[in-house]
Amino acid sequence: MSRPRSRFHVWLTLVLLAASSSSALGQSASPSVQTGLSPRQVLIGLGSAAGQAGGGGPLSNVGEVLADLVGLEISTAPLGSSAGGFTFTFNPVTRTFTRAAPSFGPSFSERAITAGRGRASFGINYIRAGYDSLDGRKLDDGSLRTVVLEGAEGAPLFVGEARLTITSETTVMFTNIAMNDRFDVGLAVPYVRLRINGSHVMDRDVVEGAGSAAGLGDIALRAKWRLVTRDGGGVALGLDARLPTGDKEALLGAGVSRTLVSGIWSTTAGRFSPHASGGFEYWSNPFEVRDPLVGTTVAAGRHAIAYEGGVEWAVSDGVTVNGELLGRWIRNGARLEYVPLAAHAGNPFGIVSASVASAAPNGLHRTSIAAGVKWNAAGSALLTVSVLIPIRDAGLRDRFTPVIGFDWGF
Secondary structure, eight states, X not given: OOOOBOOHHHHHHHHHHHHOOOOSSOEESSOOOEEEEOHHHHHHHHHHTTTOOTTSOOSOOHHHHHHHHHHHXXXXXXXXXXXXXXXXXXXXXXXXXXXXXXXXXOSSSOOSOOOXXXXXXXXXXXXXXXXXEETTEESSSSOEEEEEEEOGGGOEEEEEEEEEEEEEEEEEEEEEEEXXXXXXXXXXEEEEEEEEEEEEEETTEEEEEEEEEEEEOOOEEEEXXXXXXXXXXXXXXXXXXXXXXXOTTTTSOOSSOEEEEEEEEEOOBTTEEEEEEEEEEEESSOOEEEOTXXXXXEEOOOOEEEEEEEEEEEEETTEEEEEEEEEEEETTOEEEEEEEEOOOTTOTTOXXXXXXXXXXXXXXXXXXXXXXXXXXXXTTEEEEXXXXXXXXXXXXXXXXXXXXXXXXXX
């Protein structure tokens, strides 16, 4: 929904900022890149090129808007399943363990089978994402605009264009412990390294900056209670609590606690093991973003619905191939939009219309498909290679995200 504004000082500042040559990062015809900044500082500095006017304060914090949108995406990206690939059932008559299913399980979602009494696993996932677009606008070709001022017949007077390179590397260490035959607990600890390089071009003025941040992301505490037991499957209740341990200012965390309660179903038919799950995620507080014109924070994301499904194929006793569908809908999730500014009759600058980049709580629905292979390298050790491919343009999007993992059961 558009939110038109009608303030003469807004128009005046828009023109002044377009002609301004001041910048928080350094601005010239042949710009130099300022390093040593955090990702948020880089985006705020680039946004200041669309907001500084004659050395004064910024009209709009579009850089903060972009930073908030990036932070929301990084903190809600999938981490991978913490459940061990080897699952067992205990036969009290023979007092031996047997495999509960022929497959090694999914890579990102869950199945109803628990690990088995006395069993535990430890693993690590490495996920690298190089983002290509934000809400359908490419990051590297000038499609991501911060401000647009138009004259008569729609002719652009000034256009602010941001070009960004955003990469994240997430190393997730996880463990899963069976408390008994029906109840597992798990822990996933992500360490995130985020890098942002960018430039902002308006008229002939260019601003560039580069920054990075590294640290803990939002830690996940997990539990699974198997309610109904069937050979090779059943029904379970899952709990995934994400703690706000990631630094929101560094764009490494959401800054809110999130608790996902889900129902999980799985079964086995020969060498195929289908599974599905769905649940509601409660957020302790809304995720807040900046309103670029008012300069205050607004709620733009609280609570989510998550759904997952897929099938595993046990190609052999030592190899499992899996395919998965992963979806998450964040209620009122922040999306990039352009806020129109209502024209001020008779303004002396020849401006007929203008718009500024903003974040709107329109709901963020992300859907991806995942494909992977799990290989029993030796003993109870598994090597996993997977890819994540989004099938919607919503949010911050990487066309192809590789994931490499290792899992050891004992």
